[in-house]
Amino acid sequence: VPALKAPDATTGVVCGYCSTGCGLTVHLREGEAVNLSPSADYPVNLGMACPKGWEALTVLEADDRATTPLLRGDDGIRRPVDWHTAMETFAARFKSIQAEHGNESVAYLSTGQIATEEMALLGAVAKFGMGIKHGDGNTRQCMATAVVAYKQAFGFDAPPYTYQDFEESDCIVLVGSNLCIAHPIMWERVMKNRNAPEIVVVDPRRTETAVSATLHLQARPKTDLVLFYGLANLMIERGWVDRSFVEAHTSGFDDYARFVRRFGLLSVAYETGLEAQQIEHLAELIHRKKRVSFWWTMGVNQSHEGVRTAQAIINLALLTGNIGRPGTGANSITGQCNAMGSRLFSNTTNLLGGHDFADPLHRSKVAGVLEIPEDRIPTQAGWTYDRIVDGIREGKIRGLWVIATNPAHSWIHQQDFRQLLGTLDFLVVQDMYSSTETALAADLLLPAAGWGEKEGTFINSERRVGLIKKVRRAPGQALSDFHIFKLAAHYYGCGEMFKRWESPESIFQILKALSANQPCDFTGIRDYRSLDEARGIQWPYPEGAADLSSQRRLFADGRFYHADGRARFVFENPRPMGESPDDEYPFLLLTGRGSASQWHTQTRTAKSGVLRKLYPAELHAEIHPADARWLGIGPGQAMIVESRRGRVHAKAFVTPTVGQGQVFLPMHDPVTNTLTYPDFDPNSRQPAYKGCAVRIRSEGPG
Ligand code: SF4
The missing domain is CATH 3.40.228.10 (Dimethylsulfoxide Reductase, domain 2)
Incomplete structure (x- = not known):
């Protein structure tokens, strides 16, 4: 165990995992992070952190950090290239696909894990600069319904x-x-x-x-x-x-x-x-x-x-x-650290700042603030995630840019998605790690800096804008997502359009201006420094807002955001699930979080020995004791859970936590989504991960 270096300074940042948005105090030695602890004075967590927060620095040290761009050659082998070659190739391949098949033939899939400024830059560069019509975030998988x-x-x-x-x-x-x-x-x-x-x-x-x-x-x-x-x-x-x-x-x-x-x-x-x-x-x-x-x-x-x-x-x-x-x-609780930033500024189904693509007044305001020609702004939102996946299947999407997400693990009916990745003409993956299931499939891998290696803001579940800071150098040639998006604009020939977007903080000022007179107005936040001093600020915080410490709860005056100020009762007849248990597949599969120590596809959390020890290495399936008896399955025994789409091997966790006729699998395991059924909420297009039909059998003694 290396000796801890004594810190000579500390600085506060917000955590980069979940939407709680805890404050962490990073201990620095000569400007580099050496340790961290939960911030006692941060209004969110009041000195507490979960295991993931405590281990936030450890996972930056992983062996599989992407440190150089990798480009697949004609022989199928990926080799390191410099950034110039990487970005020139990216632009050339995407442009040639667009020239042959139309602007809509390339798309992007992004994340709730990068800074708001980076999300906005990506959305602006891709849609206004590169002419990409369709892009969505993995936030579609967690909070589109609430939106x-x-x-x-x-x-x-x-x-x-x-x-x-x-x-x-x-x-x-x-x-x-x-x-x-x-x-x-x-x-x-x-x-x-x-x-x-x-x-x-x-x-x-x-x-x-x-x-x-x-x-x-x-x-x-x-x-x-x-x-x-x-x-x-x-x-x-x-x-x-x-x-x-x-x-x-x-x-x-x-x-x-x-x-x-x-x-x-x-x-x-x-x-x-x-x-x-x-x-x-x-x-x-x-x-x-x-x-x-x-x-x-x-x-x-x-x-x-x-x-x-x-x-x-x-x-x-x-x-x-x-x-x-x-x-x-x-109150909907969000999932990822910056899902709320994505909801407002990712420029996918909303135009930046919660504006509407279809509203000419909104387009005009956004064009004015950004100083870009109005005709660069699409008049309608792009396709949702599932429609982009279908677009690949139909041959309409031929180039894909995946940023800080791992859909080859997390997308519903996973093997279908993996197969579709193989049909693309060109797959670009931008990630901190080189060994995620998605990164391994990339024709071009762009190494990205992670949380702690760059600056920007996140917005947490209670709408609190909080600051992230660079507290260590990114490894090798890895660059912040901000830098990579700027390079994409430059090599695509639209860099001039984003000249004003010269740093994350200058983007923050642009987003501030866009938020003016919107419900999310945060024009009262002066700059990063004031945000830091205030320990995060909840929107709305318009210019002239009085009290930083006030509890910011919406609708205290009973006025909602519809033009008449009234909230709506919305309802509809219930409808059946996409796939229900039947004689052949008599169990209902539920999926979800398995532990406080693990996060989503384990891209980061699996890199911490401490977090791994808090979570079983083998996949366990929760099954009710009565069902286990009926199937002749004992505790710890190997069993097979099988749907019409695939099968997984798991150890039996015999427990009444699930009802009879149900089985639960944690979402963190790479194979869980081989079973799930691609059904979607018709209003939000969010995948229905919580239910499909499976059957179970014993695999012999455990
Ligand atoms: Fe807080 Fe979530 Fe980070 Fe845990 S993962 S420390 S709960 S923000």
Whole structure:
């Protein structure tokens, strides 16, 4: 173990893993990071960090860091090249594909892991400079549902809460959220609540969070929409509606009340598998408690009717007036460290800053602020992720640029995606690591600096803009994503258009100007230094905003972002899952986070010995004891989980955490998505990772 060097200075940054956005104090020696600790004075984490945060520096040292551009030759072998050759080849290959097959024949897939400034630069260079029509982020896989739900209900994609609400609620309803391990520091904020809150978990699994709840409603998978419609009906029937709030601040309530009448208590109990008394008990809690907050995450977002489910949760908050007050809200928790930056500035389905591609006034404003010709701005959003994948299948997309994401592991029905990668004319992957499943398939690999090796801002789940800083040198020739996007613009011949975008901070100033008079207005943040001093600032923070330390909760005045200021009740009849269990494949597969120590496709977390020790090396499948008995499978025994698309080998974890007829696999394992079924929420196009049909058999003694 190398001796730790004594630090001679410290500096604060935000963590680069999850959307909690904890503050970390990096210990420096001669300007280079030697250690870190959680920041006691950062308002998000108050001196706490999860294992991933503690290990954030370790994973930068991995052996498979990409250190030089690699280009595949005609013999199929990849060799190191210099940046000039790499970027010249990139531009030449993409331009030739575009010349032959049209601008729409190249696309990009990006991430929620790079800085907001980098996302905006990528979106601007690709769409306004390179003429690329279609680009989307891996944020489509985690939060697209919440975006659409909020836009339709509130008029803007605006999670309304602050983390303080965890501490001020007297009833916390968590839906499809395993907060304990997925957002452990948010869970610590729940534990700081001194109101002895009711903690209600709605989840088909008895998760770590469910075990700690005061009430766990273990509804059948994918019946939560029916449950929330049933709850709404029950509350309306019993007169448990905040009439004055509904009348003053919402529209569509009467239609909603009529719609939910068909969701009677007994039929909802039958469909969800819950006792009628359990549903009544939850309705009573929501009615009786003064500060009810509703929180959801991937169990809702990653489902075949995620948007309507999220809106059914929003509807409950609206009809009970649980919004805009401390300890309340209809609150989506985001996944990646900068998914929120991506939601506003990635320039994919939104035009930069939450503007609309289809709105001529918005296009004109954006063109004016950026000082670019208006006709460079597309008049409609590009394809969503799944449509880009279909575009590859149809031969319409022939060149692909993948940035800081690993879809060959994470995309639903993974082997289909891997096969499609092989059909591309040219695949460019820009990543910190050279050995991800996607990076290994690249014709051109561009080595990128990671968190801690560059500067910029992230926006966390509570809309707090926080700073990341360069605290160590990137290895070899790796460059920040900002630099790589600038090179792409230069070699494509559109560098002049982005002359003003000369540093991450100058981009921050441009984005600030774009945010003016938008709900996300942060024109009051002077610069990086003021952001640093303030320990992050939540939007909105318009010019002249008074109090940096104020709790920034939205809708305190009951005014929403639709033109009439009213929130909408949005609803629709439930529909069946894309693939349900049947005689041949009788089990339902659930996937999700397996541990607080692991992150997504383990690209980074697998590089830390400490984090690896906190998570089993072998794939384990959770299976109910009754099912295990029926199948003759004992604890730890090898078993095969098989869907119509593939099969995986796993050790049996025999446990009642899952219901009978269900099996759970963590998403971190490279093979889990060989099983998943490519079904999508029709409103958000988010993949439905939480449910497909599988069968299970024993593989012999363990
Ligand atoms: Fe980082 Fe999230 Fe862990 Fe906080 S909870 S230390 S932001 S990974």
